[in-house]
Amino acid sequence: MLERMSLDELKNLRKKLDRAIASYETRKRQQALSALEQAARDHGFRLSELMSDRQSGKSKSRAGDAGPDAAPAYVNPENPEQTWSGRGRRPRWVNDALEAGRTLDDLAA
Numbered sequence: 001m002l003e004r005m006s007l008d009e010l011k012n013l014r015k016k017l018d019r020a021i022a023s024y025e026t027r028k029r030q031q032a033l034s035a036l037e038q039a040a041r042d043h044g045f046r047l048s049e050l051m052s053d054r055q056s057g058k059s060k061s062r063a064g065d066a067g068p069d070a071a072p073a074y075v076n077p078e079n080p081e082q083t084w085s086g087r088g089r090r091p092r093w094v095n096d097a098l099e100a101g102r103t104l105d106d107l108a109a
Contacts, residue, residue, distance in 0.1 A: 014101065017069050018101040019106075022077060024079045029080065033047075070085030070086070073108065073109055074086060074094060074104065075107060076091075076109075077097070077107065083109065
């Protein structure tokens, strides 16, 4: 069946698959986040409290103290630890996702 499809049809199919994969990953990430929030509540905390405690221990950037770090605006769906504020040069994972048919809205935090 795929052999009979035109290049445009194959590209359209790939875009649909990429969207379906991104949607699945988003749902799974939301389920994991909900589980984490529930675990934090079970221990008497809010997840945001625990995460802010963790992030406050990070070292300053190499450029020195250039003010507060920008909040992450985009998250790598493959590795949620990789974020981008939308400032400066795009990370490779952002460019890769855009080339795969995703949009910046798909990567929004």
